[in-house]
Each structure stands twice: as structure tokens, then as C-alpha cells.
Amino acid sequence: MIIVSAFKSVPPFARGLVRDLRVRWALEEAGLPYEQKLLADGEKDSADYREWQPFGQVPAYEEDGLRRATEWLIAALNSVEPAIQSLAAIDLFYAQEEWAKLRRPGAEEMVRNRLAAVQTALGNDHWLTDNRFSAGDLMMATVLRILRHTDLIEKAGLGDYLARCEERPAFQRALDAQMAAFAA
Amino acid sequence: MIIVSAFKSVPPFARGLVRDLRVRWALEEAGLPYEQKLLADGEKDSADYREWQPFGQVPAYEEDGLRRATEWLIAALNSVEPAIQSLAAIDLFYAQEEWAKLRRPGAEEMVRNRLAAVQTALGNDHWLTDNRFSAGDLMMATVLRILRHTDLIEKAGLGDYLARCEERPAFQRALDAQMAAFAA
Numbered sequence: 001m002i003i004v005s006a007f008k009s010v011p012p013f014a015r016g017l018v019r020d021l022r023v024r025w026a027l028e029e030a031g032l033p034y035e036q037k038l039l040a041d042g043e044k045d046s047a048d049y050r051e052w053q054p055f056g057q058v059p060a061y062e063e064d065g066l067r068r069a070t071e072w073l074i075a076a077l078n079s080v081e082p083a084i085q086s087l088a089a090i091d092l093f094y095a096q097e098e099w100a101k102l103r104r105p106g107a108e109e110m111v112r113n114r115l116a117a118v119q120t121a122l123g124n125d126h127w128l129t130d131n132r133f134s135a136g137d138l139m140m141a142t143v144l145r146i147l148r149h150t151d152l153i154e155k156a157g158l159g160d161y162l163a164r165c166e167e168r169p170a171f172q173r174a175l176d177a178q179m180a181a182f183a184a
Numbered sequence: 185m186i187i188v189s190a191f192k193s194v195p196p197f198a199r200g201l202v203r204d205l206r207v208r209w210a211l212e213e214a215g216l217p218y219e220q221k222l223l224a225d226g227e228k229d230s231a232d233y234r235e236w237q238p239f240g241q242v243p244a245y246e247e248d249g250l251r252r253a254t255e256w257l258i259a260a261l262n263s264v265e266p267a268i269q270s271l272a273a274i275d276l277f278y279a280q281e282e283w284a285k286l287r288r289p290g291a292e293e294m295v296r297n298r299l300a301a302v303q304t305a306l307g308n309d310h311w312l313t314d315n316r317f318s319a320g321d322l323m324m325a326t327v328l329r330i331l332r333h334t335d336l337i338e339k340a341g342l343g344d345y346l347a348r349c350e351e352r353p354a355f356q357r358a359l360d361a362q363m364a365a366f367a368a
Contacts, residue, residue, distance in 0.1 A: 006362065006365055007365075008365065008366075009366060010366065013276050013333070014276075015362070015363060015366050016329075016359055016362060016363060017326075017329060017330055017332070018362060019326070020362060021326055021358055021359065021362050022322065022323060022326050024357075024358035024361055024362060025322055025326070025354055025355050025358035025359075026319065026322060027358075028353075028354035028355070028357045028358045029317075029322070029352070029354040036361070036365060038365055074261065077258065077261055077262040078261040078262060078265065081262065081266070082265070082266040082269060082270075085266060086266075086270065092197050092198075097286070098282075098283075098286055099282075099283040099284075099286035099287040100283075100287075102281070102282055102283035102286075103283040103284075103287065135210065138206065138209055138210055138213070139206060142201075142203070142205055142206050142209070145200075145201060146201055148201070149197070168213070169212075170209055170212035170213040171209050171212070173208075173212045174205055174208035174209035174211075174212045175200055175205065175209075177208055177220070178190065178199070178200060178202060178204060178205050178208060179199060179200060181190055181191075181192065181220060181222055182192075182193060182194065182199050
């Protein structure tokens with residue numbers, strides 16, 4: 001049986017928009033039956049749920065008793081990068097604008113929350129998935145690097161992880177190739 | 185031969201961060217040689233490049249003469265949703281805050297630009313990929329629906345497309361299931 005997590009209750013403006021709809025819809029298109037696991041208030045932040053979905057988001061997905069490994073490539077692009085890119089845009093494009101000054105503390109807090117979730121999920125492992133370097137690490141590293149103008153990665157305890165990614169010879173060759181194009 | 189697009193020039197703060205690095209790195213990890221197609225100033229907005237990469241972003245990817253079809257599932261999550269979610273957060277969570285009032289026009293403009301790119305890519309087709317409903321349409325529709333409190337989808341000429349997605353029986357069953365959970 002497929003199990004999809006969803007919230008037991010959300011504010012009216014979010015009803016019909018919550019992102020478990022994406023998986024429910026895909027399963028309906030495929031004609032696959034599923035059960036829902038409804039999360040009570042606050043349950044999204046429990047250690048048990050965070051182990052299943054590191055960011056406390058819905059949906060999380062289970063199939064035949066197997067809790068699907070976090071798709072870190074997607075998580076990097078959709079759960080982590082938007083918060084990081086918002087903060088980077090404030091710092092790099094809009095730093096002198098009044099709204100940016102007012103918004104920056106809240107934007108940084110969102111980033112710190114996301115980074116903490118990544119750090120918790122990584123734990124003492126070297127890589128995000130099965131402790132082997134994967135496309136998820138590649139994408140996460142390029143997302144984390146967007147914060148190189150801050151000390152947030154170090155403060156989140158992700159400095160060693162990012163350094164480990166950046167030490168890969170393939171990364172260095174790729175970086176050199178990008179920089180060489182600018183120098184030409 | 186694999187060809188990856190990149191920018192000929194970017195401001196110093198972006199050097200070493202531009203997102204073609206992601207594909208360069210992956211190709212280096214795989215040991216696959218590639219050529220770069222460097223875009224001159226403004227070329228990212230040309231009709232020819234937009235046909236390859238609808239949002240004027242890098243990287244775009246070509247392999248053995250085949251320009252890879254846009255990965256609309258990823259595009260929905262990473263090229264469209266962040267702008268839409270930023271605007272929705274302003275309207276639904278922060279409407280009374282000063283920064284949100286100051287930022288809203290710029291945030292809406294970013295959304296309008298993204299929606300225009302989707303509309304141009306869709307053209308007169310019914311669906312985004314090979315004119316058949318796919319996971320890309322499913323994801324794009326759930327992203328566009330986040331703007332239901334505005335008239336931006338209609339104004340962008342995407343109203344018929346979104347209605348077409350929402351008319352699918354599988355969508356209706358999924359929506360009903362989410363709403364039923366809230367009613368319980």
C-alpha cells in the first residue's frame with residue numbers, strides 16, 4: 001500500500017493548494033490506490049516525521065512499508081534553493097532597497113531553518129544518500145555555495161560537508177572551466 | 185557531442201556560481217566531454233535561445249544535435265514556483281508588513297515574466313511536452329494554482345491551459361480527497 005502524508009488542518013487559504021495534492025493527483029492519474037497519513041498540529045516537526053521528510057513538509061511517501069529515501073536533488077532545488085536564493089537576491093541585488101533591509105532578518109531565519117534540517121538529515125554521514133556521493137550532493141553543494149558571501153554554512157555545521165563536495169576533482173575542473181570562460 | 189550553454193560574462197559576485205556549473209560538474213563526474221556555447225549579452229533573451237531554454241536561464245543542454253526537451257517538472261519546481269511562492273507569501277502571510285508592500289510590485293513583475301515564458305513555450309499546444317499530458321503539466325498546474333487569489337494566470341493567457349489541467353478527473357478526485365480530509 002502507498003501512504004502519502006498530508007496535514008489534518010490548514011488555514012482556509014491553503015486548502016486545495018497543499019502540496020500533497022501533487023502526489024495524490026499523480027496517483028489518481030496512474031490509478032494507484034493510496035492511504036493518507038494525516039499529521040496533527042505540530043507533528044510535522046516531530047523527530048519521527050522529520051526523519052521521513054527532513055523539512056517537515058508534505059507530502060512524504062511510503063510504499064509497501066518502505067519510506068522512500070529523500071530525493072535530495074529535488075529537495076535541493078525546491079526545499080532549499082528558494083530560501084537561499086531569496087536571501088542572496090536581497091544581499092546581491094537589492095541591498096540598498098528599504099524592503100530588503102526590512103526583510104533580511106526573516107529571510108535569513110528561513111535559510112537557517114532549512115540549513116538546520118539539512119544538517120540534521122546528514123548527521124555524521126559524509127554524503128546525503130546511502131553515504132555515497134550522488135547527484136543530490138552535487139545539487140545541494142551548488143545550492144549551498146550561493147551563500148558564500150555569508151558565514152551561514154559554517155554556522156549551520158555544514159562547512160565540512162560543502163568542503164568535501166568542493167574537493168572533488170570533477171568539481172574543480174568544472175569550476176575552472178566556468179571561470180576560464182569569464183577570463184577569456 | 186554534448187553542448188552546454190553558459191554566459192560569456194557575468195558580474196564578479198556571480199562568477200563560480202552560475203548554474204551551468206551544475207551540469208559541467210555532473211559531466212566531469214561522469215567523464216563526459218562537452219563543449220560550451222557561450223551566450224553574449226542579451227542573447228539569453230533571443231527567440232532562438234528561448235526556444236531552447238524558455239526562461240533565458242543557463243544551462244541549456246544539447247546532445248548529438250538533439251536539443252533536450254525542457255524538463256517541465258523541474259522547470260515548474262525551480263524556474264516558476266519560487267517566484268510564484270514569493271508573491272503568494274507576500275499576499276497570504278506578510279500582506280500587512282511594510283517590506284511586503286514595498287516589494288510586491290517587483291515580486292509581481294517577476295511572476296509575470298515567468299508566466300509569459302511559460303505561455304510562449306506552450307504556444308497553441310494543449311500540453312507542455314509533445315502535446316500530451318505529462319508529469320510536467322501536473323506539476324506546472326499545481327504551481328500555477330498557487331496564484332488563484334490573483335488574476336495573473338488569466339492575464340498571462342494561461343487560463344485555458346490551467347482549466348484543461350484542472351478538468352482532468354484525476355485532478356478532481358485528488359482535490360476532493362484533500363478537501364475531504366479538512367472537512368473531517
